[in-house]
Amino acid sequence: MFKQLRPAVSVLAFMTLITGVLYPLAVTAVAQLALPAQANGSLLHNAQGAVRGSALLAQPVAGAEWFQARPSAADYASVPSGASNLAPSNPALAARIAADAQRWQAEGQGAVPMELVTTSASGLDPHLSPAAARYQVARIAAARGLPASRLEQLIEQHVQAPLVGPAVVNVLALNLALADNPSLVPSE
Amino acid sequence: MHSNDFLLILAFFALVLIPAPFLGRYLYRVMEGEKTWLSPVLQPVERLCYRVAGVDDEREHDWQTYALALLAFTLVSLLTLFSILMLQGSLPLNPQQLSGLEWTLAFNTAVSFATNTNWQAYSGEAQLSYFSQMLGLGVQNFVSPAVGLAVLVVFCRGIARRSSNSVGNFWVDLTRGTLYGLLPLCLLLALFLVWQGVPQTFQAYVTAHTLGGTDQVVPLGPAASQIAIKQLGTNGGGFFGVNSAHPFENPTAWSNLFEMAAILLIPAALLFTFGHYVKDLRQSRALLACMLILFSIGLAGTLYAEYQPNPALAALPIEQGASLEGKESRFGTTASALWATATTAASNGSVNAMHDSFSPLGAMVPLFNMMLGEVIFGGVGAGLYGMLLFVLIAVFLAGLMIGRSPEYLGKKLEAREVRLLVATLLVMPVGVLVFGSLAASLPGPAASVSNPGAHGFSQLLYAYTSGTANNGSAFAGFAAGTPYHNLMLGLAMLLGRFGYILPILAIAGSLAAKTRAPVGSNSFPTHGPLFVTLLTLTILLVGGLTFLPALALGPIAEHLTLFQGL
Secondary structure (H helix, E strand, O other), X not given: OHHHHHHHHHHHHHHHHHHHHHHHHHHHHHHHHHOHHHHOOOEEEOOOXXXXXXXXXXXOOOOOOOOOOXXXXXXXXXXXXXXXXXXXXXXXXXXXXXXXHHHHHOOOOOOEOHHHHOOOOOOOOOEEOHXXXXXXXXXXXXXXXXXXXXXXXXXXXXXXXXXXXXXXEEHHXXXXXXXXXXXXXXXX | OOHHHHHHHHHHHHHHHOOHHHHHHHHHXXXXXXXXXXXXXXXXXXXXXXXXXXOOOOOOEOHHHHHHHHHHHHHHHHHHHHHHHHHHHHOOOOOOOOOOOOHHHHHHHHHHXXXXXXXXXXXXXXXXXXXXXXXXXXXXXHHHHHHHHHHHHHHHHHHHOOOOOOOEOHHHHHHHHHHHHHHHHHHHHHHXXXXXXXXXXXXXXXXXXXXXXXXXXXXOOEHHHXXXXXXXXXXXXXXXXXXXXXXXXOOOHHHHHHHHHHHHHHHHHHHHHHHHHOOOHHHHHHHHHHHHHHHHHHHHHHHHHHHOEOXXXXXXXXXXXXXXXXXXXXXXXXXXXXXXXXXXXXOOOOOOOOXXXXXXXXHHHHHHHHHOOOOOOOOOOHHHHHHHHHHHHHHHHHHHHHOOOOEEOOEEOOHHHHHHHHXXXXXXXXXXXXXXXXXXXXXXXXXXXXXXXXXXXHHHHHHHHHHHOOOOOOOOOOOOOOXXXXXXXXXXXXXXXXHHHHHHHHHHHHHHOOOOOOOOOOOOOOOOHHHHHHHHHHHHHHHHHHHHHHHHHHHHHHHHHHHHOO
């Protein structure tokens, strides 16, 4: 075995150089040159250049006038991210969903969409199904004094429907559209 | 299920199966030292590696020397990774100024990555520096599957060679597998992932001022390069704590499809590599048929179970459909169930949804896949050598039934090989049932479960199954980061890795030394539907039956409580 130690140490050192240093550096170089926006976290900036968030991470916004993202077991913490890990048989899951469903029912019509009462796997799920976004339209329309059709239209514009996955809307994109578009600002 | 769900499943199978024959042939040429189209670029690098290491690449070794080299390499890997994790506070590339890990956690993580398990008792974005991720975990992500690949080709050579003492050169197999096999595929996948939105930067984390007026820390890092090898090398250790459920680790339905296909890409191709070694591709197709049967049954089971509404929520005023607790909207139920099946069929262990919140039977399929020893495609190299063990057992059983001495592809199986085969059959039961029941019966370790009732037992069972099977996925509510579980799961991982590798190298050595009898009309054919059926049943009965009582106490009991109100 001792005879094997020299090749063991040197092969590991060599592989560390190739796969641990050169490989990530090469990927970083290409990524930063060709795809800088994605490579740096898909950050969204305001007119002054300050970072408002990442297009890929959900952020909590309190208030009836905003679209609410899916509930987060880790309270939208990004370091570290986390899930509820509640078993389907855990009474705590049913109790939490019952309480949330009651709250949601006060604002929308019909059965509460599944996404709005279940926590996501990452706690940072930036998306909702179009149905779960539409469920919030009545509340937001009332809070903003806007016609519901205008919000429905906004949701339609933001639907992403990939061939190999469910249709979703990005909640942060919806909220930024509400914040930035003067025609959507509440008419006091 | 909608049309996009069926399209996803179809695209997944196409991406795994269509490249397999070509990639399999390429990997055969790589592992046999033939010239490939990448040789002009990579050969100088390869030569340099041998020169630095003082390796004579023309010289092959017997199986004992091969095993010693493999053990020496793993030992050096373990010590190096352990030291990096302990000392990361004083090492460079640490913009978040994270301190070193506690020693049992460092031990667990070092074993986990050196054995291709990639169990995460840590949370990457909160506990590991960029240095630890890249030069520590990232490197093991490459070399640990290359070790699995090396062991597989030794087994293949054992069957293919006649009256030979040598089985290959470990350093050459390791180097060629990494440079020609894994590296080029990773470059392609990493860039695809960046395009889809996975970060790849050395910047420190960014603080964002959100619409809600609060601050949000945006974690970054060289993630794409690591996630590519995490998937392709059947590693599974995420850059971020929640693994491929994290929007940065797996941003879109398309990144999800490619990450999922990457899990099984190389394991499926290796079936054809094996066929080229034994000069009989019918053998590859028979093994592929068996794997596809088991995979499809598992997938159908998980999908069916996950689409059932949770009866505990039936009285609530919510949409009555598949539960999305612990699942991401952009993947939905189908992609979550498909990933869970693929990641445990292989020894990958990455997740895009939380298995802890799956329905009882939906989570039992991943658990059962691992208990079988991950032979349905399986890990890089490890899956197929596990499958070939079952093939030898099936051949032995068939030999007993028809009353003639068992042989596989012209190689006679004798007492020595059968004894070693039986030894490998003990690995999973010892790791899962002995270690698992030990943890369940000690009050301290048993307190790590986070859900009440039968599901709590499932959490513990899943942890020890995942560790022994070198998978790495978890019922993540289980508090695995205690010193007891860190050490015991570390031991289970070592048992699961070397409890297979050492007997396999020994079997390969003894097979290589035998002459190869011509396969005649009297031999039991190992490529027809009869053999595929026999093999499938052998896997289910010999591999699976042992665990039925444990499954009855965990997921089956939970299912009955939940659905029948028992």
